[in-house]
Structures are given as structure tokens and as C-alpha cells.
Amino acid sequence: MTAMFRRIWGLMYRHLALYRRSWPRLLELAYWPVLNMCIWGFTSSFLQARMGNPAVMAGATLLGGVLLWEVTLRSQMGMSISFLEEMWSRNLGHIFVSPLRPFEMVLALIGMSVIRMMLGVLPAMLLAWAFYAFNLFAVGPVLILFFVNLMIMGWAVALGVVSLVLRHGAGAEPLAWAFLFGLAPFSAVFYPVSILPSFIRPVAYALPATHVFEGMRAVLLQGTIRWDHLAAAFALNMLWLAGAALLFTRQFHAARDSGALISIGE
Amino acid sequence: MNAIEVENLSKRYGGVHAVNAIGFIVPPGATLGLLGGNGAGKTTTIAMMLGLLIPTSGRISVLGHDMAKNRFAALARMNFSSPYVALPSRLTVRENMEVYGHLYNVKGMNRRIAELARELDLGEILDRPAGQLSAGQKTRVALAKALINRPEVLLLDEPTASLDPDTGDLVRTWLEQYRAESGCTILLASHNMAEVERLCSRVVMLKKGQVVDQGSPDDLLLRYGRKDLEDVFLDIARDRRQAMPA
Structure with missing residues (x-):
């Protein structure tokens, strides 16, 4: 194992060691996705019972939306909260004076985000299949591309949140929970972009997730893969990620200049 | 080559100089005490030496590595302890x-x-x-x-703060032993003058971000005509007495 991978693993191990012993922590990861799936699963069952066949496909897109939005949300929170846990335990001082480079810290947080997302979303997917006869894997291999795009968007948002916490300290913490929820209405998670007022549509199309959800509906409703939407999602994600990386680099430098790294979390 | 070289180091926040053009060197294997009252600039200096804080001006070299350009090479060979970082x-x-x-x-x-x-x-x-x-x-x-x-360089910020005398003594004994065995260079910020007298071969006195005096504990005692460093510290902190000319 090279020194770099070992440093990244070191930071991931710090978080994994906590989960090894604490079942409430593990449970908490799956709690909200499963709860969400229960609410929307029953809602979709109710609509199907009342409206018959037309609601079956609508229900499927609804459940697909719930599950895939959880991918974005859990990826973002998995990364932001892993960083906040370092801050809450007043451990950042030790981490930033170790040989761990800032980009290695970001890679470790991304690694934790993937693990936390999988532990959160997989039980919800299983629930959807077992109780609501909805199998997200039926979408086919393109599902992997949906997952990857949504995870990247989550990481970009999380990196933005981490940057603001680095610079502004605990005051920016609520963004870790709130920011992505604010984007949900514009991301076309449960309804197509065409439903949105025309002046909001440019905002919606600037979000990588919108293209994934439009693509998901195309697969579920028409059985076609919209490569144009997937390409747009990837391109936007690269832009978002580059913007977030730039913000992180600048805020990290600003925090080192202002002394915020010394007092972060206080 | 010195283990630590600090040249003309300053940190300014707006119009306030937290550290103002300080300089010192620590030879390999030596223990330097960084002394000063609250707000004297000890923690700011240590933070700059660890790369946690960017200096406004000046230069820090640790184990031959310029901390502004190549801090990770130095950080792998040094370490840090403080009761204020958990x-x-x-x-x-x-x-x-x-x-x-x-x-x-x-x-x-x-x-x-x-x-x-x-x-x-x-x-x-x-x-x-x-x-x-x-x-x-x-x-x-x-x-x-x-x-x-x-570590070849160890930075300790008040390592025995909040410890009872027995545990404090155990830690100091262990640090002496470690330095003797490993040849490690230690920089120690402390308010415990007895600790500094016991561990440090050289002392830098800081006040309002500036070096007001430096030398071996014996030199300082001699220059201020005092029997212990605590009195020297108070002389400097309260502007009671100037060092006598050598």
C-alpha cells in the first residue's frame, strides 16, 4: 500500500471503526431512506388502487425518484457529516498537521460517502422490491450511470458545504442538511421539467440531477435511454465538481490565512 | 543544519500584530522553551510552524524543509501534542x-x-x-x-497543563528519556516555569508577539538577577526589571 493510499485509508478507518461497534449508527444510516420509501411506497400503492393502470407507471417513476434522490442526498450527507464529525470531535487540528494532503482528505470523505450511501440506499431498494414490487435494477446497466452522476453531484455539493464550514465554522453547519433539499423542487425528481414554469426551467436544466431524473423517466415510461441527458449530466457534474474544488482550495487557503483552522468547531 | 529555523516571522490580523518579526533557531536534539503570557504569540507561532496558519511574512524551516513550499515533507517527520486538540x-x-x-x-x-x-x-x-x-x-x-x-521534531503546547504533579513529573521524565534516546528536537510552549527550567536548554521569551529576550535558563537567571524563571517571567510580563548588561 503506498503512503498516499494508507493515509486515505487511515481517515476512512477512523469512521469505519465507529460503525464497527455502534449498531445505532448503522441503523441511522438506513433509517431515513427506509422511512421515505415506506411513505412514498404506500402513497404509490394507494394511487394505483384508486386509479388503476395509469397510476402504475406513475408510481414506478415516483419510487424511482425517491430512491435515486436518496443516492444524491446520502452521498452529500455522507461526505459532509464525515467532515463535521472530525470538527465535532475537535480532531481537525491533528489531521491538518499530519502528512494527509487536503485532496487526500477529500478522497477519504468521498470513500466514506460511497459506503454510507450504499448502507443507506440498499435497504430502501430492497424494501421497494419486497413490498411494492418495484425493482430499480430493472432499469438495466444504465442505472450505474445514474448512480455515478447523482453521487458526483452529491460530492460537489458536499465539497461546497465543507468549504463554507472551513471558512465560517459551525455557523455553516446547517447547510449540510438543508442545501440539497432546497434543490429538490428544481431537480425534477418526481415530475418532468415540463411541469415547471418556463422561467424556472433554465435553473432546473443547470442541475445535473434533473437530467438523470428525465433520463430515468424515459427508461421507465418509454423504454429508451436518453444519452443526451446523460451527457449533459456528466458535463454539468464536471463543471460543478471543478467549481466546488476551486471553492474548497480557496476557502482552505483563506482558513489557513485567517486562523480559522485553529479555532474551527469552537 | 538546524532542526528549526524561524526568521523574521510575522502574523498580522488586520492592524494587530499577533507575532511581530520574531526569529530563533533550534539545533538538532535541543529543547527550546517558548514562554510568554496569554496572547504573547506562542500558539500562533506553533500554528505557523505546523502549517495551520500562513505567516504574513518571514520564513520557517523545519528539518531543512521550507514550510511555505514543502510542508508535507516536514510534517511526516514531526508531530504535535496539545491538550486543546482532542x-x-x-x-x-x-x-x-x-x-x-x-x-x-x-x-x-x-x-x-x-x-x-x-x-x-x-x-x-x-x-x-x-x-x-x-x-x-x-x-x-x-x-x-x-x-x-x-518524530525528529516534536512541538508540545502546554504538555502537562491540568495534570497533577505526579503525572506531570512522569511525563517530563519520559520526555527527557525520549529526547536522550532518540535525539529528537523539542519545542515546548509552557506556563510551567519549573518544567521549562528542567527540560529546556534554551528559552525564548515572547511578549505582545515579539521576542523580548532569549538564552539558556541559566543565562536569563543571571541577567535578571533572579533565582528562578518564574521571577524572570514576571519581570518581563510586568516590565518590572530590565536584564542587566552582560
């Missing part, structure tokens, strides 16, 4: 050691952890969460973390 409280002592063993790429990590556990008497608490330890145990664990990579 270790994750829910991880056990062993897990904390493992985390830092990985971060510092320590070869033979388990052997090193066992070695430190034996030397710092951590055997019985290795599998206890760090948050459940007493202040004395936490200090010994923090010291073990600071020594996990066998």
Missing part, C-alpha cells in the same frame, strides 16, 4: 493509535503501538474509548499519538 472520543486508544499510524505511514504499526503502550503505561487502557479516560491518561495518550511516527 482525539476522537468514541474510538478506543488503540484505534486512535492505528488511525495516526496509518496517517503517518508508520512501518510495523502494531509493534510500535505495543512499544508505546509499554513505555507510557497504556496497556490497561488500550481498548477503552478515549473519551472515558482521566486527564492524566488523555495526556499520555496524546503523547503516544505524538510519538507514533518517532
Whole structure:
């Protein structure tokens, strides 16, 4: 194992060691996705019972939306909260004076985000299949591309949140929970972009997730893969990620200049 | 080559000089005490030496590495301990050691952890969460973390603050022993003058971000005509007496 991978693993191990012993922590990861799936699963069952066949496909897109939005949300929170846990335990001082480079810290947080997302979303997917006869894997291999795009968007948002916490300290913490929820209405998670007022549509199309959800509906409703939407999602994600990386680099430098790294979390 | 070289180092926040054009050198294997009252600039200086804070001007070199250009090469060979920076409280002592063993790429990590556990008497608490330890145990664990990579330069910010005299003495004895065995260079910021007299071969006195005096503890006692460093410290802090000409 090279020194770099070992440093990244070191930071991931710090978080994994906590989960090894604490079942409430593990449970908490799956709690909200499963709860969400229960609410929307029953809602979709109710609509199907009342409206018959037309609601079956609508229900499927609804459940697909719930599950895939959880991918974005859990990826973002998995990364932001892993960083906040370092801050809450007043451990950042030790981490930033170790040989761990800032980009290695970001890679470790991304690694934790993937693990936390999988532990959160997989039980919800299983629930959807077992109780609501909805199998997200039926979408086919393109599902992997949906997952990857949504995870990247989550990481970009999380990196933005981490940057603001680095610079502004605990005051920016609520963004870790709130920011992505604010984007949900514009991301076309449960309804197509065409439903949105025309002046909001440019905002919606600037979000990588919108293209994934439009693509998901195309697969579920028409059985076609919209490569144009997937390409747009990837391109936007690269832009978002580059913007977030730039913000992180600048805020990290600003925090080192202002002394915020010394007092972060206080 | 000196282990630490600080030249004309300043840190300014707006119009306030937290550290103002200070300079000192620490030869390999020496222990330097950084003394000063609250707000004198000790923690700011240490933060700049660790790369946590960017200096406004000046230069810091640790083990031949310029901290502005190549801090990670130096950070791998140094370490730091402070009672004001915690270790994750829910991880056990062993897990904390493992985390830092990985971060510092320590070869033979388990052997090193066992070695430190034996030397710092951590055997019985290795599998206890760090948050459940007493202040004395936490200090010994923090010291073990600071020594996990066998540092060539060790920065200690008030290493025995909040310890009872017995534990404080054990820590000081252990630091003396470690320095003698490893040839490690130590920079110590402390308010405990007896500790500084015992451990340090040289002392830098800071006041309002400036070096107001420096020398060996014996030199300072002689120059200020005092019997202990505490009185020298008070003379400087309260502007009571100037050093007598050599």
C-alpha cells in the first residue's frame, strides 16, 4: 500500500471503526431512506388502487425518484457529516498537521460517502422490491450511470458545504442538511421539467440531477435511454465538481490565512 | 543544519500584530522553551510552524524543509501534542493509535503501538474509548499519538497543563528519556516555569508577539538577577526589571 493510499485509508478507518461497534449508527444510516420509501411506497400503492393502470407507471417513476434522490442526498450527507464529525470531535487540528494532503482528505470523505450511501440506499431498494414490487435494477446497466452522476453531484455539493464550514465554522453547519433539499423542487425528481414554469426551467436544466431524473423517466415510461441527458449530466457534474474544488482550495487557503483552522468547531 | 529555523516571522490580523518579526533557531536534539503570557504569540507561532496558519511574512524551516513550499515533507517527520486538540472520543486508544499510524505511514504499526503502550503505561487502557479516560491518561495518550511516527521534531503546547504533579513529573521524565534516546528536537510552549527550567536548554521569551529576550535558563537567571524563571517571567510580563548588561 503506498503512503498516499494508507493515509486515505487511515481517515476512512477512523469512521469505519465507529460503525464497527455502534449498531445505532448503522441503523441511522438506513433509517431515513427506509422511512421515505415506506411513505412514498404506500402513497404509490394507494394511487394505483384508486386509479388503476395509469397510476402504475406513475408510481414506478415516483419510487424511482425517491430512491435515486436518496443516492444524491446520502452521498452529500455522507461526505459532509464525515467532515463535521472530525470538527465535532475537535480532531481537525491533528489531521491538518499530519502528512494527509487536503485532496487526500477529500478522497477519504468521498470513500466514506460511497459506503454510507450504499448502507443507506440498499435497504430502501430492497424494501421497494419486497413490498411494492418495484425493482430499480430493472432499469438495466444504465442505472450505474445514474448512480455515478447523482453521487458526483452529491460530492460537489458536499465539497461546497465543507468549504463554507472551513471558512465560517459551525455557523455553516446547517447547510449540510438543508442545501440539497432546497434543490429538490428544481431537480425534477418526481415530475418532468415540463411541469415547471418556463422561467424556472433554465435553473432546473443547470442541475445535473434533473437530467438523470428525465433520463430515468424515459427508461421507465418509454423504454429508451436518453444519452443526451446523460451527457449533459456528466458535463454539468464536471463543471460543478471543478467549481466546488476551486471553492474548497480557496476557502482552505483563506482558513489557513485567517486562523480559522485553529479555532474551527469552537 | 538546524532542526528549526524561524526568521523574521510575522502574523498580522488586520492592524494587530499577533507575532511581530520574531526569529530563533533550534539545533538538532535541543529543547527550546517558548514562554510568554496569554496572547504573547506562542500558539500562533506553533500554528505557523505546523502549517495551520500562513505567516504574513518571514520564513520557517523545519528539518531543512521550507514550510511555505514543502510542508508535507516536514510534517511526516514531526508531530504535535496539545491538550486543546482532542482525539476522537468514541474510538478506543488503540484505534486512535492505528488511525495516526496509518496517517503517518508508520512501518510495523502494531509493534510500535505495543512499544508505546509499554513505555507510557497504556496497556490497561488500550481498548477503552478515549473519551472515558482521566486527564492524566488523555495526556499520555496524546503523547503516544505524538510519538507514533518517532518524530525528529516534536512541538508540545502546554504538555502537562491540568495534570497533577505526579503525572506531570512522569511525563517530563519520559520526555527527557525520549529526547536522550532518540535525539529528537523539542519545542515546548509552557506556563510551567519549573518544567521549562528542567527540560529546556534554551528559552525564548515572547511578549505582545515579539521576542523580548532569549538564552539558556541559566543565562536569563543571571541577567535578571533572579533565582528562578518564574521571577524572570514576571519581570518581563510586568516590565518590572530590565536584564542587566552582560
